[in-house]
Amino acid sequence: MSVPTTSGRPVVTRIAPSPTGSMHIGTARTALFNWLYARHTGGKFLLRIEDTDRERSTEGAVQVIFEGLKWLGLEADEPAVFQFARADRHREVVEALLARGEAYRDYMTSEELEAERERARAEGRVVRSPWRDAAAADAPDRPFAVRLKSPLSGETLIADQVKGEVRFQNSQLDDLILLRSDGNPTYNLAVVVDDYDMGVTHVIRGDDHLNNAARQTLIYQAMDWATPVWAHLPLIHGPDGAKLSKRHGAQAVGEFADMGYLPEAMRNYLAKLGWGHGDDEIFSDEQAISWFDIKDVVGAPARLDWAKLNHLNNHYIRQTDAPRLTQLVAGIHKSRDWKLRDGDLPLLERTIPLVRDGAKTLLELADSTVFVLKARPLELPEKAQAMLTEETRGRLSRLRDRIAANEAWEVPGxxxxxxxxxxxxxxxxxxxxxxxxxxxxxxxxxxxxxGALVSLGKHESLARLDDVLSPAP
Structure with a gap:
């Protein structure tokens, strides 16, 4: 299936998370695919914060979204749009739909609505309000909702770039509520209005929104607006094939960062969750941008594979320069309340190239550098003390004198x-x-x-040996 554009306009994609908690790894993968497609086509990648749930939306959660996208390297091309602040614009479109005869005021009370729902269930149909075709003169003086006047026959076609053609029978789509009786716009209305006003040409999101695409298409049609290109991504499952949950481990972007994964490894890995380029497992951002096309996303759910993620992360740790790794590892040590002394950063930078090959995460890398940060005299565990027999002490003493004469103090020597x-x-x-x-x-x-001797340096290495080999006072 070819990828259409919308009215010949440049591609505009968006990510639209709700600030009601942590930023899920699925949201991060959706952001990445939107970002890649925008970059691939020379378009724009935008961010909208869908903060209409005022009880659950928090400023802290908004910051989590900003920080998560920044850490991933997926910052938007323009300032974020906040959905709640646009409520007046949403209501303005509702008034336009009423004026066009594409919407109507529904005066059903909550009791009447519940009774209609029961009848609809019994008759195997969707809810239809008796106010759909009522005369305006019959309107009572009481609160009302505003509903979209959906077509009663025919079908709504979603030409989805991932799922293919998906058809919805209009008779099975109820008259969507656009404006609640308290005057607040509903999700589906707000999304359509915001996407239209933001110039979004391609809506790339999780396939849990596929049914919403049919409802939203009807709003676009009612306003005579160009419908965006749809692409609904499969969900991410755990290694066992079940929907990703807490029992599978980390789910939030921040958790992966805290576990010591590099953002470039996460971008590479997330890109592979449902998309790929031949047999390429490891690729740069530039390669991903060049290769990525939304139509190549696989329709089946992707599975989180910790072994593959660890393999990728180890690759990027090995490719990252020592100064950057030093700062990251130092940050981990500080988070563990390790008080770094003057001179510790050079020690870490000297040590990291010697220990990073075996590290799957930055946490493991930090663990492997603890030995150079220890202050003398070191406290040896019982097992180590047991090794220091009189024979071994004598041998280490002779070795100490031998290596002390080594001036180069390099690994090969x-x-x-x-x-x-x-x-x-x-x-x-x-x-x-x-x-x-x-x-x-x-x-x-x-x-x-x-490697340990070089990491510590000549002076510290000999001093640690002397601390153990010197006769007790």
Missing amino acids: LEAEIRAFAESEGVGIGKFGPALRAVLSGGSPAPDLA
């Missing part, structure tokens, strides 16, 4: 020195290596022996 020492002692490295690692790291995770 120290590796060679440790191997040569083991040969001179007539033992394998396993006879003293674990004890040396424990003395250098205090029992914390650390790289190989030469």
Whole structure:
């Protein structure tokens, strides 16, 4: 299926989250696809905050949306639009629909509406108000809702870029409420008016909104407005194929950030949830923008795969420069109440390239750098102390003197020195290596022996050995 444009206008996409809680990973994937398609076509990507639920919408949740999009690198091209502030404009369109005869005032009381619902259920039809074709002169003096006068026959066609053609029988679509009896606009009306006024040409959203597309299409038609191109994305499921829930682990963007995933890894991974380019697993933003087309999104639900996400994140950690990783890791240490001293940042920057290859997340990377931040004298765990037999102490003392003469203090040279020492002692490295690692790291995770020595630097490495090997006072 080709991707149409709307009246030849440049593509405009949008993300329209409700600020009623955390920013779900599904919303993030929807934002990414909207952003990619806008960039692919040279169009615009916009943000609307759908804050009409005044009881649940909070300023904190709005900030969560802004921060989540910023962290993901998906900031909108224009300032955000707030839906609640546009209520007067929504009511203005309702008045236009009434004037065009495309809407009517419904004076049913709550009791009458409930009775009509029961009749409709019994007769297997949708709710129809008796006020649909009533004369204006018969209107009572009481509150009313405003409903769209939906067509009673025919069908509404949704030419969806993901789902294909989806047909809705108009006889099964009730007369949508546009304005509640308290004067507040409804969701479907507000969405249509806002999308039209924002110039949105492509509505790319979750497929839980597919039924809304039929109702919203009728509003567009009633106003003689161009209908946008629809694309409804499948939901994200857990690894077991069930709808994503708390039992599957993280669901919110902020949780993935807190767990130590890089935003570029998340963009790459989310793009793969329902879309792909051949066998390419790892690709840059530029490649994704060049390749992405909404019609290539798969219609079946995508499954969250932690192993693939961890693999991608490890790739991007290995590709990220040490100064940036240093700042990220330092932030994690500070969040854990680790008081960084002067000189710790250079230590981290020197250590990170030696330990990052095995890190699946930034948290793991931070864990593997703790050993260089420890203050002397280190407190050795019982297992490490048990390794320090008289024979092992003597061997470490001889090794200490040997490596102290090494001026370069680089990994290749120290590796060679440790191997040569083991040969001179007539033992394998396993006879003293674990004890040396424990003395250098205090029992914390650390790289190989030469890597640990280089990370700590010559002065600190020898000092940690001296602390253990010096005779007790």
